[in-house]
Amino acid sequence: MTKRLVGALITSAVLTFGAGGAATAAECIAPANPGGGWDFTCRQIGKIMFDIGAVDKPVQVTNMPGAGGGLAFGNVVNERSDDTDLIVAASTATTTRLAQNAYAGMTADQVRFVGAIGADPGVIVVAADSAFQSLGDLVEAIKADPGSVAFAGGSAVGGFDHMKPLMVLKEGGFTDITKVKYIGVDGGADAITQTVGGFTQAMTGDMSEVVSFLSNGDIRVIAVLTDERVPGFEDIPTAKEQGYDVVAVNWRGLYVPKDISDARFDEWAGKLQQVADSPEWAQAMADNGLAPFTKVGGDFQSYIDGLVADIAALSKELGVTQ
Structure with a gap:
């Protein structure tokens, strides 16, 4: 057996979901270096999901800095568009860049925004x-x-x-x-x-x-x-x-690949809602200066659609886009 196959099997075993669902792997991409807001989102939400039993194994955090989040966005859109086991940290900065066409022609509708549970x-x-x-x-x-x-x-x-x-x-x-x-x-x-x-x-x-x-x-x-x-x-x-x-x-939340099923989207929304409702998340918000801001599932996607339009208009007014 090759080292690569052994590593893949170990990774799969470590990241298996439980909580009564099918065996899947949980990974959260933080589109920046350790220490920033996206890294905070992945690590805190992932940790609390595990702590409260929304998942039964720790969520792996992958730091993928580059192009102000564009490298991670492109990776999800082009390489992992149907990955049911992937969540990605997002924020107002994400939608700002999408509204301003900063991701080389990629658009907000190429992923699904699953929820936000705090405002920074x-x-x-x-x-x-x-x-x-x-x-x-x-x-x-x-x-x-x-x-x-x-x-x-x-x-x-x-x-x-x-x-x-x-x-x-x-x-x-x-x-x-x-x-x-x-x-x-x-x-x-x-x-x-x-x-x-x-x-x-x-x-x-x-x-x-x-x-x-x-x-x-x-x-x-x-x-x-x-x-x-x-x-x-x-x-x-x-x-x-x-x-x-x-x-x-700056809202703190997650997006998921576009081509996952509605059921899987709703499942991620439910797990995020569990985190939002937990005392652990209330404490994390208090410790880090976050204000309550909870929108999940379709409600959040509708909010994002409006936000992208608003930011595009404001950016034009400020002169940062044509």
Whole structure:
């Protein structure tokens, strides 16, 4: 027996589902490096699925960074379109890129969006020793000299992380957004590293990506992009209370290959709903600054259809797409 066949048999045995269903293998692709939001989604949801008995074996997490999630999306569409055992971490960043045709012609209807069970508040972050003490300080510096401030974010250029500071700047009266410097990297952890290291002056991302860096004292969050302050992080002011009426949350969820059966789609939706209803997920949200946001199955797919259309329109208004 070849080593490859032995490995395949071992992998299949390790990843077998239980919970009264047919034997299948569970894998979650995180389309970025370890440490970012998509990685968090796969690891937390996969772990809780196992902990609460939705699956009877641990879910394997595969990190597949590249092209702001496009590499993983293309792999699913082109190579695994009928894989019933695959889930993929997704977020508002995913739909933003699809709305902006950032995945080389691939579209949102080439997969099925199975659900979201939390919203990650957007944040604007600076290094702990930064001279910027408030969101206003940052905006005024850019208005005075647009080239003096560069942002790092875990999305590609024109993606949702990129759009967050652009929306804030627009609210602040700055409209020449093409002059704003932005560096897209693979995941929030890399974006924070860029900022803490002094390569960029600010990071734009999500609360779950910065919690550990915040507790370590590496960074300061100068604004959270929510209607109200986030429970557990009440000392961080919103952009709205600083005079910038911007709300930008990043839902956390999953998509699955398009060609799986409706029954299998509903099965994944049910497992995700089990996670959403669990005290373990409530604790994970509290620990990581997530707000409740539960849409699963067909309800979520309808929401995605509308979201893609809305983001396409907003992107055109902001000038990041034609």
